[in-house]
Amino acid sequence: MLRTVLAVFAVVLLATACSTTPAPVSYPLNDGGRVSAPSAITTTASVSAEQGPFQPDADLYLCPNSTITNAFEYDRDFRVLNFNPIVLIDGKVVMAAVPTNNACMTSGFGHRMGRTHKGLDVRSRPAGMVYSAAPGIIREARRSPSFGNTILIDHGQGVFTRYAHLDNIQSGIEEGREIGFGQPLGIMGTTGRSTGVHLHFEVLTGSFPSGLTAHNPLSFPPYMALSAGF
Numbered sequence: 001m002l003r004t005v006l007a008v009f010a011v012v013l014l015a016t017a018c019s020t021t022p023a024p025v026s027y028p029l030n031d032g033g034r035v036s037a038p039s040a041i042t043t044t045a046s047v048s049a050e051q052g053p054f055q056p057d058a059d060l061y062l063c064p065n066s067t068i069t070n071a072f073e074y075d076r077d078f079r080v081l082n083f084n085p086i087v088l089i090d091g092k093v094v095m096a097a098v099p100t101n102n103a104c105m106t107s108g109f110g111h112r113m114g115r116t117h118k119g120l121d122v123r124s125r126p127a128g129m130v131y132s133a134a135p136g137i138i139r140e141a142r143r144s145p146s147f148g149n150t151i152l153i154d155h156g157q158g159v160f161t162r163y164a165h166l167d168n169i170q171s172g173i174e175e176g177r178e179i180g181f182g183q184p185l186g187i188m189g190t191t192g193r194s195t196g197v198h199l200h201f202e203v204l205t206g207s208f209p210s211g212l213t214a215h216n217p218l219s220f221p222p223y224m225a226l227s228a229g230f
Contacts, residue, residue, distance in 0.1 A: 029058060032055075033057060033058050033059065034055040034056060034058060035055065035056050035057075035058050035085050035086065037054075037055065037056060037086060037181060037182070038094065038223060040094040040223060041086070041095060041096075041134055041135070041181045042135055042180070044092065044093055044134075045093075045134060045136065045155065045156065045181070046135070046136060046137070046154075046155060046157065047135050047136060047137060047156070047179075047180075048178075049135050049178045049179055049183075050180045050183070051135075051180045051181050051182055052131060052132065052180060052181065052182035052184060053182060053184075054096070054099070054101070054131035054132075054181070054182030054183075055101075055182075056086065056096040056097070056101075057085065057098065057101055057102070057103075058085055059079050059080070059083060059085075060079070060080045060097075060098055060103075060104075060105055060122075060218075061074075061077070061078050061079050061080065061104045061105070062074050062078040062080065062105050063078075063104035063105060063106050063123060064078060064104070072108065072218060078104075080105065080218070084220070084221070084222035084223075085097055085098070086222065086223045087217075087220035087221065087222060087223060088220060088221055088222070088223045088224070089159045089203060089205070089220055090157075090159065090205060092156075092157040092158075092159060093134055093155045093156065093157055093159040095133040095134035095155065095159075095161070095181075095203075096131075096133045096134070096181075096182075097133075097217055097218060097220070098120070098122060098201070098217070099130055099131045099132065099133040099161075099185075099199075099201060100122060100124065100128050100129065100130050100131065100188065100199055101124070101128055101129075102124045102128055103123060103124040103128060103188075103199070104122060104124070105121065105122050106121045106122065106123055106196075106198055107120070107121040108120060108121075108216070108218065118214035119162070119164070119200045119201050119202035119203075119214065119217065120200075120201045120202075120216075120217045120218060121198050121199070121200050121201075122199050123188065123196065123197060123198040123199070124188065127167060127187050127188045127189065127197050128187070129184050129185075129186075129187055130163050130166060130185045130186055130187070130188055130199050131182050131183060131184060131185060132153060132161075132179050132180065132181060132182060132183045132185060133153075133161050133181070133201075134153075134155045134159075134181050135178075135181050136153040136154050136155040136156065136161075136178075136179060137153070137177070137178055137179070138151060138152070138153055138154075138173060138174065138175055138177045138179055139152045139160070139208055139209075140152035141169050141173050141174050141175055142175075143191065143192075144192060145192065145193070146192050146193050147162070147164035147191075147193075147200070148164060148165045148166065148189065148191025148192025148193075149164075149165070149166035149167065149168060149169050149186060149191045149192075150163065150164040150165075150166065150192070151163045151166070151169065151173060151185050151186070152208075153179065154208060158205050158206060158207065159203070159204075159205055160203075160204040160205070160206075160208065160212060161201070161203055161204070162200075162201070162202040162204065163185055163186075163199060163200075163201060164192065164199070164200040164202070165188065165189055165190055165191050165192050165194045165200050166186035166187065166188060166189050166191065166199070167186065167187040167188065167189025167191065167197075168186045168187055169186045170184050170185055173185055173186070201217055202214050202217070203215050203216075203217045203220070
């Protein structure tokens with residue numbers, strides 16, 4: 001797995017070296033196939049809070065033996081192609097695209113069952129810890145009829161993330177608290193309107209509490225230090 005990931009990064013670096021487009025940051029990989037998040041995740045944040053233990057996975061896979069709605073293109077190993085573990089939201093906020101580890105995708109953003117599915121669904125077996133995708137201020141940490149145990153984080157500059165269907169909300173996670181990147185939020189679950197254990201993750205822009213617009217978490221460009229200016 002690690003050799004494959006390193007090969008993909010080498011191809012990307014070779015291709016970009018022959019163009020005028022700045023090369024994406026080559027994040028260090030550890031033996032678990034994860035990337036070390038760039039310092040820009042914290043330097044672009046609206047708050048200064050302690051960073052947690054989370055390291056994003058370098059790859060995202062589709063769940064095997066499942067019917068996947070709104071899936072991105074994938075290879076014969078069910079690995080999502082052109083997946084970016086660290087993304088730049090509207091040229092403002094740097095964050096992790098999938099805030100949990102060892103998870104596979106069950107549903108993407110888009111039309112599903114007669115309505116718009118406004119986030120990314122991923123699951124892991126056993127159910128995994130969910131982490132904050134970037135630093136910010138917790139605006140909601142509550143239970144709702146549809147989302148179950150849900151957390152909404154304000155990352156500043158009109159960028160928000162939502163984490164839904166959690167089995168629990170971690171102790172100390174409460175409205176108004178500042179939180180750093182990669183801090184534990186709770187275990188993924190099946191609370192609210194859910195058909196199985198998973199994380200429903202949303203990236204939103206706009207103003208809180210009303211006026212938030214959901215976007216496909218996998219549609220944002222990779223963080224590129226030179227073009228972003230930080």
